[in-house]
Amino acid sequence: MLRMLSGLVLGLVVSWSALAATPEDLRKAAAVDGARISKADSEPGNWLSNGRTYSEQRFSPLKAINASNVGTLGLAWANDMDSTRGLEATPIVIDGVMYLTGTWSIVHAVDARTGKTLWTFDPEVPGQWARYACCDVVNRGVAVWEGKVYVGTLDGRLIALDAGTGKPIWSVDTIDGKAPYTITGAPRVVKGKVIIGNGGAELGVRGFITAYDATTGKQAWRFYTVPGDPAKPFEHPEMAAAAKTWKGGEWWKIGGGGTAWDGMAYDPDLNLLYVGTGNGSPWIRYLRSPGGGDNLYLSSILAIDPDTGRLKWHYQTTPGDTWDFTATQPIMLADMKIDGRDRKVLMQAPKNGFFYVLDRATGEVVSAKPYIGMNWATGFDMKTGRPIENPEMNFKDGKMKVIKPSPAGGHNWHPMSFSPDTGLVYIPIHEISFPYSYDTHHSYKQVPGWWNLGIDMDHLTDLTAYADPDKLSGYLLAWDPVKQEARWTVEYPGARNGGTLATAGNLVFMGAADGTFSAFNATTGERVWTVQTGLGIIAPPVSYELDGEQYVAVMAGYGGGVIAGAYDPASAISKYLNEGKLLTFKVGGGPVPKPTVRDNTIPEPPPMTASAETVAHGAKAFTKVCGFCHGFGAVSSLVAPDLRHISNETRDNLEEIVLHGALAGRGMPNFSDMLNADDVAAIRAYLIKRTHDLRDKTLPPTN
Ligand code: CA
Numbered sequence: 008m009l010r011m012l013s014g015l016v017l018g019l020v021v022s023w024s025a026l027a028a029t030p031e032d033l034r035k036a037a038a039v040d041g042a043r044i045s046k047a048d049s050e051p052g053n054w055l056s057n058g059r060t061y062s063e064q065r066f067s068p069l070k071a072i073n074a075s076n077v078g079t080l081g082l083a084w085a086n087d088m089d090s091t092r093g094l095e096a097t098p099i100v101i102d103g104v105m106y107l108t109g110t111w112s113i114v115h116a117v118d119a120r121t122g123k124t125l126w127t128f129d130p131e132v133p134g135q136w137a138r139y140a141c142c143d144v145v146n147r148g149v150a151v152w153e154g155k156v157y158v159g160t161l162d163g164r165l166i167a168l169d170a171g172t173g174k175p176i177w178s179v180d181t182i183d184g185k186a187p188y189t190i191t192g193a194p195r196v197v198k199g200k201v202i203i204g205n206g207g208a209e210l211g212v213r214g215f216i217t218a219y220d221a222t223t224g225k226q227a228w229r230f231y232t233v234p235g236d237p238a239k240p241f242e243h244p245e246m247a248a249a250a251k252t253w254k255g256g257e258w259w260k261i262g263g264g265g266t267a268w269d270g271m272a273y274d275p276d277l278n279l280l281y282v283g284t285g286n287g288s289p290w291i292r293y294l295r296s297p298g299g300g301d302n303l304y305l306s307s308i309l310a311i312d313p314d315t316g317r318l319k320w321h322y323q324t325t326p327g328d329t330w331d332f333t334a335t336q337p338i339m340l341a342d343m344k345i346d347g348r349d350r351k352v353l354m355q356a357p358k359n360g361f362f363y364v365l366d367r368a369t370g371e372v373v374s375a376k377p378y379i380g381m382n383w384a385t386g387f388d389m390k391t392g393r394p395i396e397n398p399e400m401n402f403k404d405g406k407m408k409v410i411k412p413s414p415a416g417g418h419n420w421h422p423m424s425f426s427p428d429t430g431l432v433y434i435p436i437h438e439i440s441f442p443y444s445y446d447t448h449h450s451y452k453q454v455p456g457w458w459n460l461g462i463d464m465d466h467l468t469d470l471t472a473y474a475d476p477d478k479l480s481g482y483l484l485a486w487d488p489v490k491q492e493a494r495w496t497v498e499y500p501g502a503r504n505g506g507t508l509a510t511a512g513n514l515v516f517m518g519a520a521d522g523t524f525s526a527f528n529a530t531t532g533e534r535v536w537t538v539q540t541g542l543g544i545i546a547p548p549v550s551y552e553l554d555g556e557q558y559v560a561v562m563a564g565y566g567g568g569v570i571a572g573a574y575d576p577a578s579a580i581s582k583y584l585n586e587g588k589l590l591t592f593k594v595g596g597g598p599v600p601k602p603t604v605r606d607n608t609i610p611e612p613p614p615m616t617a618s619a620e621t622v623a624h625g626a627k628a629f630t631k632v633c634g635f636c637h638g639f640g641a642v643s644s645l646v647a648p649d650l651r652h653i654s655n656e657t658r659d660n661l662e663e664i665v666l667h668g669a670l671a672g673r674g675m676p677n678f679s680d681m682l683n684a685d686d687v688a689a690i691r692a693y694l695i696k697r698t699h700d701l702r703d704k705t706l707p708p709t710n
Contacts, residue, residue: 028125030171033116034154036102037170041198045275052552054100057148057193058422059549061273062340065424066509067550071557072594073512077526077536081596083558084122090587093545093566096148097193097422098589100551107562107589108146112160116173120553122591126173130160135668138676139187139456141209141635142568147269147420148193150201152221159190159203165219177224181205181217187456188212192269197280197313200227204267208288211261211459216282218316228316232265232284232304245318254298260451261459263295264288265305269420270355272338273313277368280313281353285333289461292329293403294449301326306334308355310370320370325359326393330383330443331414332359337422340367343430345489354488356423356434358416361387361394364488376491378484379417379438383410405447407466413441415502415568422506422547424515429529431485431494433515437502438480442466454681458635467630467639483507483517485532495532501577503567506547508559518544518561522579524590540590541583541601560591581605609702610654617692625693628686632678641697647675651698658694662687
């Protein structure tokens with residue numbers, strides 16, 4: 008009794024001081040350094056860095072929530088994120104304070120007991136920058152280090168904030184003002200250096216990773232991931248080796264790609280920083296490097312010395328990538344016994360569909376096996392350490408091929424987790440096919456800052472054919488990395504589900520596009536708890552402990568990448584408005600309030616008076632410019648509104664919106680450099696046609 012009472016009193020005192028939350032308290036809570044992150048297991052109640060530990064296993068040692076009580080899990084508190092687009096961040100939780108990002112790179116500090124906002128920092132990213140973001144105006148979180156909070160902004164800045172007040176201390180332009188880069192990934196801090204990459208390979212940029220001094224913002228080093236203009240000197244020695252693998256072509260005119268936009272991990276013992284790199288720019292290798300070659304360091308895992316920025320080893324997952332098969336997916340480090348040997352491994356399930364186990368000291372391939380069905384490769388050659396490409400799926404002759412996986416990958420950025428207890432990796436999988444083609448009229452003279460993939464865009468007008476709900480499949484896969492085989496799977500009604508969290512309570516937590524948030528028995532895959540939130544979840548959950556109570560938190564808000572299947576009838580967004588929230592659960596919590604029910608009424612469109620020629624012109628212009636966010640075929644359940652549902656008034660104002668930026672502040676950019684009034688009139692006619700198609704039910708409705 009005495010014990011209970013003192014615990015209660017202590018709890019009350021801590022709660023009171025957290026509520027007081029002076030800037031000094033908050034700075035103290037943010038006193039994270041390398042020693043603390045390296046010993047993260049000694050403070051299991053906190054979530055100190057993106058993947059909780061430098062090894063990025065996303066495993067919580069907490070077990071107060073387990074099979075005996077998970078059934079009573081309910082809402083502890085919710086925080087309205089004032090967002091209607093994708094929420095992807097991993098919250099950092101330290102001593103009762105939660106630091107996270109919403110859309111538009113906005114940073115929030117939240118009281119982890121109550122959900123009360125302590126401060127918010129809005130970097131005021133220009134709405135126009137939305138057009139450079141391939142995959143929504145998302146952000147995957149902050150890093151916290153020695154009293155500062157670091158965020159990479161969509162428009163390429165890295166900003167250090169005072170953890171006490173949310174006020175900027177320093178800000179650097181990591182992209183030197185050059186469009187169309189974006190930052191959506193979370194920074195990591197290693198040995199006093201903030202590491203950040205960027206995205207943009209779909210629109211044409213040259214990838215690089217940069218390290219900045221965490222105190223001053225001064226640049227420590229920069230590693231380019233692909234060679235630049237051959238007429239200019241190499242920036243660092245690794246570029247000489249890379250340049251030998253690029254043959255012909257003029258890739259440097261649109262950057263070459265290789266952007267490092269997400270996955271990183273760090274091994275303090277080996278002092279190696281691991282960074283994943285992305286696809287080529289353009290996608291198609293026959294254009295990018297017509298003489299062949301592997302095109303280093305596209306789609307690769309780089310092991311970098313964080314002190315010097317020099318490359319220690321590299322492993323290329325997809326040599327000569329031509330499918331957008333990035334290796335930016337989450338990187339995870341673990342120690343395990345394989346074939347009787349204790350191995351220090353690095354694991355990744357990149358887009359290309361192979362699960363890789365590498366020796367993280369040397370980059371040697373320990374094993375590689377397909378984790379999904381695929382047809383781009385027929386197997387893996389352990390002698391060469393390369394996938395075996397399927398010659399039947401080659402599209403160099405210009406003929407379109409339907410290939411699996413799609414540019415969405417077998418697994419994308421949605422984090423996987425690893426339980427040292429079960430030895431299993433929990434991966435959110437999607438199986439989607441995509442019509443790969445080759446634009447034989449491709450030009451490097453792209454519209455500056457616009458998509459330049461090298462694929463034949465005409466196939467995308469009809470993308471809905473490949474986004475058939477029957478061909479969209481998503482599931483949770485429990486993968487044994489030692490045996491390289493599936494242990495169990497849990498099917499979901501749609502693709503594009505959330506990241507996973509494994510806990511010592513023998514549970515795996517995962518949200519989904521259909522709005523469910525669930526817990527599974529980590530050994531068997533049995534679903535032991537589920538709640539319908541009404542919000543499509545793509546973000547990964549985290550777990551933390553305060554005053555002896557374990558919590559599980561997840562951001563809920565649908566969005567992210569659109570290409571390769573915009574339409575998902577199983578998504579919660581087809582029933583509810585995408586009113587993004589941060590949701591936190593505990594044993595004995597309450598119900599989750601649902602978002603506003605979506606009005607799926609289709610306004611009576613005007614009669615179709617435009618000629619078939621005008622509608623066809625509108626379809627083409629829509630595909631080239633609008634489809635990336637509003638869905639190809641004007642069928643959308645992601646990112647930006649389904650334009651078949653807009654009011655007649657909005658459709659009549661299309662010119663103001665598209666050519667004069669009337670909604671730029673809300674993230675609908677001005678496209679007057681790409682479209683003229685005739686194009687907009689044709690797009691309007693096309694949208695009227697698509698609204699009629701929907702009313703006539705020639706396409707699946709969104710409700
Ligand atoms: Ca890409």
